[in-house]
Amino acid sequence: MDLGISGRTAIVCASSQGLGFACALALAEEGVSVVINGRNPNLLEKAADEIRRASSVTVTPVIADVSTARGQETLLAACPTPDILINNNGGPPFRDFHELDRQAMLNGVTSNMVAPIELIQKVIDPMAARGFGRIVNITSSSVKMPLAGLDLSSGARAGLTAFLAGVARTVAGKNVTINHLLPGKFDTQRLRSLFAATAAQTGEPVSALTAQATAAIPAQRFGTPKEFGQTCAFLCSVHASYITGQNILLDGGVYPAAF
Numbered sequence: 344m345d346l347g348i349s350g351r352t353a354i355v356c357a358s359s360q361g362l363g364f365a366c367a368l369a370l371a372e373e374g375v376s377v378v379i380n381g382r383n384p385n386l387l388e389k390a391a392d393e394i395r396r397a398s399s400v401t402v403t404p405v406i407a408d409v410s411t412a413r414g415q416e417t418l419l420a421a422c423p424t425p426d427i428l429i430n431n432n433g434g435p436p437f438r439d440f441h442e443l444d445r446q447a448m449l450n451g452v453t454s455n456m457v458a459p460i461e462l463i464q465k466v467i468d469p470m471a472a473r474g475f476g477r478i479v480n481i482t483s484s485s486v487k488m489p490l491a492g493l494d495l496s497s498g499a500r501a502g503l504t505a506f507l508a509g510v511a512r513t514v515a516g517k518n519v520t521i522n523h524l525l526p527g528k529f530d531t532q533r534l535r536s537l538f539a540a541t542a543a544q545t546g547e548p549v550s551a552l553t554a555q556a557t558a559a560i561p562a563q564r565f566g567t568p569k570e571f572g573q574t575c576a577f578l579c580s581v582h583a584s585y586i587t588g589q590n591i592l593l594d595g596g597v598y599p600a601a602f
């Protein structure tokens with residue numbers, strides 16, 4: 344299927360590895376020039392090389408912390424009027440909610456709610472004026488299904504979802520869509536770090552924890568970043584212009600309800 348977005352431009356935040364990287368790669372393979380981003384320069388350059396090898400588009404790596412005003416300015420300087428914005432960021436560490444002090448909570452809300460909204464504020468009007476825009480926020484299945492220990496992540500991302508529910512309807516008539524991708528368990532560094540942290544806490548081997556987690560997924564496996572990236576690219580396509588304000592779960596069937 345031709346997604347109809349060749350020649351478009353995208354900013355993909357937090358994309359030097361994992362789910363963000365997979366989204367950038369899938370968009371580049373469809374002919375979209377991408378600004379990719381991360382804080383570690385080596386990781387980012389490696390990601391840029393991989394995307395360049397797989398596509399013929401312009402790939403612009405931007406070293407920046409997307410949670411900060413300065414980081415966002417640097418990203419927008421590289422691509423002031425993107426056609427596509429993929430919001431992503433690191434997630435807060437696994438922590439008992441009793442241990443979260445005020446600053447930790449503010450940091451989590453800044454990273455997973457405020458930063459994506461700030462970027463949307465800066466790109467959405469030019470998108471509407473041009474009559475094309477795609478905004479995809481990478482959130483988490485925990486928006487719909489609680490995960491004790493990731494409460495800050497769940498709360499901030501649910502806040503983002505609710506905040507944007509109204510905004511999405513204000514631009515739908517201008518062919519600008521805002522949707523959310525909700526990953527369950529995907530095989531990335533983030534997931535591996537969570538297993539390592541649990542193993543360190545409980546003394547259980549990582550292999551046992553991985554096997555238990557896999558067994559609890561109806562699909563009997565973790566998701567692959569590639570399939571996540573392909574879903575993102577479809578949401579950014581011309582064919583998805585009637586999908587907006589939606590939460591799309593990619594969890595191998597874990598969420599146990601029909602609605």
Ligand SMILES: NC(=O)c1ccc[n+]([C@@H]2O[C@H](COP(=O)([O-])OP(=O)(O)OC[C@H]3O[C@@H](n4cnc5c(N)ncnc54)[C@H](OP(=O)(O)O)[C@@H]3O)[C@@H](O)[C@H]2O)c1
Nearest residue numbers: 357359360361362381382383408409433434528529531533
């Ligand atoms: N994987 C899963 O199963 C899963 C499930 C539910 C939700 N999620 C959420 O989905 C998002 C992506 O997860 P992932 O698994 O792809 O994580 P990952 O493999 O750890 O990759 C995170 C990426 O974000 C970059 N990054 C982190 N903080 C950043 C910042 N402040 N500014 C710019 N770049 C930043 C990292 O590069 P640098 O560190 O070099 O900056 C890296 O490229 C996270 O928010 C995660 O919580 C993931």
